[in-house]
Amino acid sequence: AQKVTQAQTEISVVEKEDVTLDCVYETRDTTYYLFWYKQPPSGELVFLIRRNSFDEQNEISGRYSWNFQKSTSSFNFTITASQVVDSAVYFCALSESYNQGGKLIFGQGTELSVKP
Amino acid sequence: DAGVTQSPTHLIKTRGQQVTLRCSPKSGHDTVSWYQQALGQGPQFIFQYYEEEERQRGNFPDRFSGHQYPNYSSELNVNALLLGDSALYLCASSKDRGVTDTQYFGPGTRLTVL
Numbered sequence: 145a146q147k148v149t150q151a152q153t154e155i156s157v158v159e160k161e162d163v164t165l166d167c168v169y170e171t172r173d174t175t176y177y178l179f180w181y182k183q184p185p186s187g188e189l190v191f192l193i194r195r196n197s198f199d200e201q202n203e204i205s206g207r208y209s210w211n212f213q214k215s216t217s218s219f220n221f222t223i224t225a226s227q228v229v230d231s232a233v234y235f236c237a238l239s240e241s242y243n244q245g246g247k248l249i250f251g252q253g254t255e256l257s258v259k260p
Numbered sequence: 261d262a263g264v265t266q267s268p269t270h271l272i273k274t275r276g277q278q279v280t281l282r283c284s285p286k287s288g289h290d291t292v293s294w295y296q297q298a299l300g301q302g303p304q305f306i307f308q309y310y311e312e313e314e315r316q317r318g319n320f321p322d323r324f325s326g327h328q329y330p331n332y333s334s335e336l337n338v339n340a341l342l343l344g345d346s347a348l349y350l351c352a353s354s355k356d357r358g359v360t361d362t363q364y365f366g367p368g369t370r371l372t373v374l
Contacts, residue, residue, distance in 0.1 A: 148302075186367065187348055188365060189303070189350060190365075191362055191365075235302055241360075246293070246354060246357055246360075247305045247316055248293075248303070248305060248352075248363060249305070252301060252302050
């Protein structure tokens with residue numbers, strides 16, 4: 145069955161520290177997509193990145209980087225030199241192509257608190 | 261380019277009542293998906309509308325229903341409200357049912373059932 149697990153419920157760091165958010169997924173499909181979304185206190189889910197199952201190339205975008213490893217079914221997200229504005233709940237999500245509908249399966253979220 | 265919009269922002273209802281939530285998708289998008297997010301949880305998929313039909317449904321009772329209009333906007337209706345229906349309801353839009361496209365979310369409607 146499809147499932148997304150974010151084992152870290154809450155993380156607290158001091159500004160300028162690096163922080164990694166973990167995500168482990170389960171799927172029977174060979175074609176799937178993985179996502180990270182950010183949810184600030186306002187409530188809106190903000191899209192950060194999408195990866196398909198055939199693209200294991202890791203990516204860096206500014207202070208953000210992502211590490212996708214199919215061998216361990218993990219899709220981890222790192223923020224370098226964290227800032228107070230990074231404080232939010234971060235969700236990892238899975239979409240399986242066989243569903244033919246792009247239904248997103250979310251993890252429970254990791255609440256990141258960056259203190260000045 | 262306007263993003264996904266939802267109305268109303270907040271809503272308070274009592275048990276047994278009915279509620280309608282509205283969503284306008286991002287320009288160029290034809291698919292609308294609805295999610296329920298209880299406090300402290302990840303969003304849960306309710307259903308998806310494409311070409312004015314419900315295409316996929318999550319594990320939600322028939323009290324939850326929806327509609328999509330020709331302009332791609334959508335409504336979520338919940339009948340016979342229960343206390344447990346209190347949640348943030350999120351609408352997401354995408355192209356072509358979102359199979360290969362990213363879903364973009366609106367700001368949500370926070371429903372409180374008393």
